[in-house]
Amino acid sequence: MNYFPDEVIEHVFDFVTSHKDRNSISLVCKSWFKIERYSRQNVFIGNCYSISPERLLRRFPCFKSLTLKGKPHFADFNLVPHGWGGFVQPWIEALARSRVGLEELRLKRMVVTDEGLELLSRSFVNFKSLVLVSCEGFSTDGLASIASNCRHLRDLDLQENEIDDHRGQWLSCFPETCTSVVTLNFACLEGETNLVALERLVARSPNLRSLKLNRAVPLDALARLMACAPQIVDLGVGSYEDEQDSESCLKLQAAIRKCTSLRSLSGFLEAAPHCLSAFHPVCHNLTSLNLSYAAEIHGSHLIKLIEHCKKLQRLWILDSIGDKGLEVVASTCKELQELRVFPTDLHGGGNTAVTEDGLVAISAGCPKLHSILYFCQQMTNAALITVARNCPNFIRFRLCILEPHKPDHVTSQPLDEGFGAIVQACKNLKRLSVSGLLTDQVFLYIGMFATQLEMLSIAFAGDTDKGMLYVLNGCKKMRKLEIRDSPFGDAALLADVNKYETMRSLWMSSCEVTLGGCKRLARKAPWLNVEIINENDNNRMEENGYEGRQKVDKLYLYRTVVGTRVDAPPFVWIL
Amino acid sequence: MEICNSYSSSSVDSTKHSASESSVNLSLSLTFPSTSPQRATKQDWPPIKPRLRDTLKVRRRLLQRDYDTCLFVKVYMEGVPIGRKLDLSTFSGYESLLENLSHMFNTSIICGNHRDRKHHVLTYQDTDGDWMMVGDIPWEMFLETVRRLKITKPERC
Numbered sequence: 001m002n003y004f005p006d007e008v009i010e011h012v013f014d015f016v017t018s019h020k021d022r023n024s025i026s027l028v029c030k031s032w033f034k035i036e037r038y039s040r041q042n043v044f045i046g047n048c049y050s051i052s053p054e055r056l057l058r059r060f061p062c063f064k065s066l067t068l069k070g071k072p073h074f075a076d077f078n079l080v081p082h083g084w085g086g087f088v089q090p091w092i093e094a095l096a097r098s099r100v101g102l103e104e105l106r107l108k109r110m111v112v113t114d115e116g117l118e119l120l121s122r123s124f125v126n127f128k129s130l131v132l133v134s135c136e137g138f139s140t141d142g143l144a145s146i147a148s149n150c151r152h153l154r155d156l157d158l159q160e161n162e163i164d165d166h167r168g169q170w171l172s173c174f175p176e177t178c179t180s181v182v183t184l185n186f187a188c189l190e191g192e193t194n195l196v197a198l199e200r201l202v203a204r205s206p207n208l209r210s211l212k213l214n215r216a217v218p219l220d221a222l223a224r225l226m227a228c229a230p231q232i233v234d235l236g237v238g239s240y241e242d243e244q245d246s247e248s249c250l251k252l253q254a255a256i257r258k259c260t261s262l263r264s265l266s267g268f269l270e271a272a273p274h275c276l277s278a279f280h281p282v283c284h285n286l287t288s289l290n291l292s293y294a295a296e297i298h299g300s301h302l303i304k305l306i307e308h309c310k311k312l313q314r315l316w317i318l319d320s321i322g323d324k325g326l327e328v329v330a331s332t333c334k335e336l337q338e339l340r341v342f343p344t345d346l347h348g349g350g351n352t353a354v355t356e357d358g359l360v361a362i363s364a365g366c367p368k369l370h371s372i373l374y375f376c377q378q379m380t381n382a383a384l385i386t387v388a389r390n391c392p393n394f395i396r397f398r399l400c401i402l403e404p405h406k407p408d409h410v411t412s413q414p415l416d417e418g419f420g421a422i423v424q425a426c427k428n429l430k431r432l433s434v435s436g437l438l439t440d441q442v443f444l445y446i447g448m449f450a451t452q453l454e455m456l457s458i459a460f461a462g463d464t465d466k467g468m469l470y471v472l473n474g475c476k477k478m479r480k481l482e483i484r485d486s487p488f489g490d491a492a493l494l495a496d497v498n499k500y501e502t503m504r505s506l507w508m509s510s511c512e513v514t515l516g517g518c519k520r521l522a523r524k525a526p527w528l529n530v531e532i533i534n535e536n537d538n539n540r541m542e543e544n545g546y547e548g549r550q551k552v553d554k555l556y557l558y559r560t561v562v563g564t565r566v567d568a569p570p571f572v573w574i575l
Numbered sequence: 576m577e578i579c580n581s582y583s584s585s586s587v588d589s590t591k592h593s594a595s596e597s598s599v600n601l602s603l604s605l606t607f608p609s610t611s612p613q614r615a616t617k618q619d620w621p622p623i624k625p626r627l628r629d630t631l632k633v634r635r636r637l638l639q640r641d642y643d644t645c646l647f648v649k650v651y652m653e654g655v656p657i658g659r660k661l662d663l664s665t666f667s668g669y670e671s672l673l674e675n676l677s678h679m680f681n682t683s684i685i686c687g688n689h690r691d692r693k694h695h696v697l698t699y700q701d702t703d704g705d706w707m708m709v710g711d712i713p714w715e716m717f718l719e720t721v722r723r724l725k726i727t728k729p730e731r732c
Contacts, residue, residue, distance in 0.1 A: 077622045134624070160626055188626070269630075292627065295634040343621060346631055375621060402621050459622070 006031075010039045019044045038062055045069070046504050048086060048110065049529065052562045053094035064103040065129075066095070070110035072507050072556055073457075074482055076134060079509055079554070081535045083569045086110045090567075096123035104129035104155075111135070117142030121149035129155040129183075139164035140189070147173035155183035157210075165191030172197035181205040185212035187236045187267060192216045203228045212236025215269045220248045226255035234288075235259070236267035253278050266290035266316075271297055276305045283308030287335075290316040292342050299353075303328050313368075316340040319353040319375060326358035330365025338371040343402060356383035363390035371396040378409040379436055384418025388425035397422055398433035404460035404485070407437040414438055420445035423453075433457040443467035447474020455480040468492035472499050482507040490517030497524045505558035515550045521557070522575035529564060530575040531556045650724040652680050652695070663721065668714045673697065676726065684726055686710030695726045 013036060016022055026036040042065040045051060070086025088110045095102055102124040112135050120127065127150045140163065146156065147170055171194045174181075181201065186193075193216040202208060208229050213222070217238035226232065256262075262282045271294045286309050291302060299320045306312070306325070312333040319341050321329075329336065339362060341354055356379045362369065363386065370393050379401050401415075408415055415436040423429060423446050430452055434442060438461035446453065447470035454477050462468065468488040471481070472495065481503065489512030500506060515532070522530040533554035564574045618628065651658040659679060666672045669686060676697065677684045685694045686709050697709040701720045709717070709724070 074622075076624050078619045078625070160624060162625075293630055295630050342623060342627060344631060344634070346621060346623075346628070375623075400621055404620070457622075459620075 006035050009035050013039055017042070041065060042104075043067070047558050047560075048088075048091070049565050050504070050558060050560045050562075053091045055562065057094065057098050057100065061098075061100065064101060065106070066091075066102065066104070067106040067108075068110060069108045072109075072482065072505060073480065074484065074507055074509070075109055079484070081533065081571060084533065084572060085565065085567055085569070087567055088112050089116045092116045092120050092123075096120075101126055103127055104131075106131040106133075107135055108133040109135065111137040112142070114138050114142035114145070118145040118149075121145045126152060128152050128180075129157075131155065131157040131159070132161050133159045134161065136162035140166045140168050140170045140191070143186075144168060144170040144173040147171070147178075148175070151175075151178070152180055153178065154180055154207075156181070157183050157185045158188055159185065161188050163189055165189050167191040169194055169197065171201060174201050176204070179204050180207065182207045183210040184208065185210065185236065187212040187214050187238070187269070189214045189216075195221045199224055199228065205229070206231070208232065210234035210264075212267060213238035215239045219252060223248060223252040223255045226252070226259055230255075230258040231261055232259055233261050234264040234266075235262060237265070237271075238267055238269055240268055240271040249278065253281075257281050260285070262286070264288035264290075268294035268297065276301050280305065280308050284310060287311055288314040290314075292316040292318060292340065294318070295320075295344060299325050307332055309333060311335055314338045316342070318342050318344050320344050322353050323355055323358040323361065326354060327361045327365075330361040333366060335368060336362075336366040337368050339366075339369065340373040341375060342373075343375040343400075346402075353377075356380050359383060360386050360390075363387040366391075368393075370394055373398040373400075373433075375400045375402060377402055378406065379415060379418065380408045380410050381413060381415055381418035381421075382408075382410070384415065385421040388418075388421035392425040393428065394422070394426040395428055396431040397426065397429060398431065398457070399435055400433065401436040404435075405437045414441070416441040416445065420449075423449040428452055431455040433459075434461055435459060439463050440467035440470070443470040447471050450475055452477055454478060456482070458483040458486055460485045462486045462488060465489055465492035465495075469495055472496055476502075478502070479504045481505075483509070483511060485510040487512050489513050490520075493517055494521055494524070497521060500525060500528055500557060501559055503559070505556065507554075507556050508552075509554040511552075511555075513552050513555055515552055518552055518555060519575055527559060527561075528557050529560050531568070532573040532575065533571060534573065535571045646718060648721060648723050650676065650679075650726070652682075652726040653728050661724070663718060669710055669717075672709075676724075680726060682726075694729060696729065698725050698727055699723065700725070 009032070013022070013025065016025060019042070022036060022040060026033045037060055040060045040063055043056065043060055043063045044067045045056070046069050048068045048070050068088065068091060070088070071080050071084060074080060075084070086109055088107055096119055103126050105120065112132060117138060130146060143156070146153065174197075178201075184201075193214060195217065198217070199221070202211065202225050209232065211225065211229065211232055211234070213225075213236055215238045217225075219240055222237060226235070256278055259282060263285060265279065265286055265288070268291060276297065283305060289306075289309060289312055291297065295318060299322050302317065302321050303325045306315075306329055310332060313335050315329065315333065315336060315338070317340070321341070326341075329339075341358070344353065354374075354376050356376070359374055359376070360383050369391050372394065379399065407413055408418070416439055419434050419438070419442045423432070429450055432446070432450065432453060432455070434457070440463045443462060443466075446456070453475045456471060456475070456478065465488055467486070468483070469492050471478070472492070488508065493508070493513050494517060518530055518532060522528065532552050533556060534552070568574055646664040647660050647662050649658045650661050661676075661679075663672070666675065673684055673686065683694045684697050686697060698706050699709050699717075699721045700706050700723045702722060706725070712720075
């Protein structure tokens with residue numbers, strides 16, 4: 001390869017797109033490192049505090065797409081207090097100052113402001129794509145800036161963000177000349193929508209492929225929108241009330257029948273029970289169905305819909321579908337790859353909507369299944385062993401038994417053997433979440449067998465430090481470890497400090513680690529940021545002399561090349 | 576920081592976990608992740624995203640309302656233009672419903688099982704809009720699906 005001119009090598013590198021592969025080729029030699037840096041188009045930063053924007057720009061001066069992630073995963077479940085961090089502003093400012101031709105920005109769990117969005121919209125002439133997932137801190141005014149100023153906007157994808165809806169006219173800020181929109185997702189907006197502006201935008205966007213509406217878009221508007229955009233591939237339905245005049249229903253049914261390219265359906269945020277039947281004509285083409293917010297729809301209607309969806313690859317649903325419903329999925333959806341079953345009853349009121357039987361049925365019926373997230377009230381080792389035998393191809397296996405510490409409900413034994421069977425059978429397992437009654441034994445199995453495991457979530461599990469040690473010593477590819485309410489302490493934390501350099505981050509909350517232990521860790525590993533998050537009493541931790549016994553409520557540590565961050569709030573103490 | 580010890584089983588021999596022991600601990604832990612009042616309101620379990628949590632809270636409120644408050648349905652006797660309104664939540668089952676209706680309309684009314692020429696038969700309209708014989712499904716399921724009642728003349732069924 002050394003005999004080829006740089007341009008040829010660069011052209012070859014164009015075919016290497018994954019971040020991991022590009023990182024690998026940049027390590028081969030100095031020449032490749034240099035060529036790779038100037039040609040890297042997409043940069044992925046899994047932890048915004050691991051590096052600074054300035055260093056990013058020095059290494060990759062020519063990128064077009066940036067993905068940034070901020071808060072740790074457990075922030076999704078209210079475990080990270082408001083104001084912790086993850087601010088995108090310094091990044092946008094640094095990028096704006098540089099000459100980088102940013103076209104795409106993808107943010108996850110970050111704090112975004114209207115000022116930042118305004119700056120973003122004005123600084124990059126070719127900006128095309130904004131994807132915000134689980135972000136917060138901005139309002140529809142920021143969206144108005146994006147709509148107004150980004151001449152070539154292609155994607156505006158807002159997934160599960162907390163957006164302050166000023167009920168303004170952001171949709172009418174798209175100029176009449178804007179005809180390039182491909183993705184428009186505003187399902188998470190709570191306020192009213194300018195339906196006229198929306199219809200006009202959709203009508204003048206021939207490339208529109210993905211449209212996800214919020215609850216303020218009623219049924220008759222939906223019919224008109226679908227009639228304007230029969231080329232739609234991905235649709236998120238907003239409000240879908242039952243009592244409609246027959247003319248509206250007929251118009252909707254006619255519009256739906258024309259959408260022959262429709263492959264993905266979601267939404268039904270305010271959905272009356274009978275509404276799903278209008279979509280039956282397009283079900284045979286659907287590959288993705290997300291009904292996880294359709295809390296009003298009875299299981300029987302869900303089942304009737306799914307019976308038509310023979311090509312389904314991805315299904316997100318509520319447990320109101322029941323074991324019987326999952327049996328229907330198992331016999332109908334032979335192409336199913338990913339299943340998520342969310343709980344409807346959060347208070348353990350004895351409602352056994354889905355049990356281990358549903359999980360076993362799915363594993364037996366769906367040979368292509370590789371990802372599962374399953375919330376249930378009860379589980380058995382026998383069921384998990386059967387699932388492992390049926391489905392050795394799991395890449396992601398996340399089981400959440402709603403009651404912490406709940407044992408096998410038939411044998412009253414811990415679920416160690418069940419999860420052990422899963423990790424032993426699934427040689428490609430990259431992500432695992434465990435739950436129920438678990439001893440150190442399950443972690444012995446995980447350390448021994450889960451060789452490809454990259455992310456592990458532990459809650460209310462284990463007996464002693466040995467459990468955590470089995471995992472840290474065994475799982476060579478571990479990147480993200482998050483633990484809550486488990487009895488792991490300083491001995492496990494400090495056993496192998498260098499391990500954390502091979503990982504992105506470690507989260508431990510309500511465990512047995514002490515302030516003294518964390519301080520020792522921070523001293524031994526200056527290349528880590530060791531953060532103690534303590535919302536209740538800001539300064540009490542410092543004063544007390546008994547550090548060795550003072551338990552830390554929340555610990556978050558991560559490798560970084562730029563040292564302590566400067567934007568930490570008072571309740572975060574970086575050691 | 577004793578809070579975190581309320582759930583961790585660091586010193587407990589796991590083989591001693593009996594079903595009843597676990598369930599006592601769990602009913603506490605399920606609703607209050609820790610004994611600290613600040614933590615109790617945090618709602619960090621089960622691990623679902625805020626949007627879904629809010630959707631389910633609304634749903635639960637609606638369901639509670641349905642269970643707690645009344646369930647008034649219209650009742651018509653065939654041949655009688657003016658109907659009555661009845662609160663089904665006050666009845667414990669089909670027997671008490673029939674007894675009450677028979678009294679209200681001053682005639683004998685029965686469920687579909689024992690039809691003959693003398694007695695009126697009770698029918699209901701369900702959420703699908705279909706007219707069905709009362710008495711086939713469990714009472715609780717009936718309450719969820721009933722929209723209105725009709726007392727039909729004996730020979731009609």
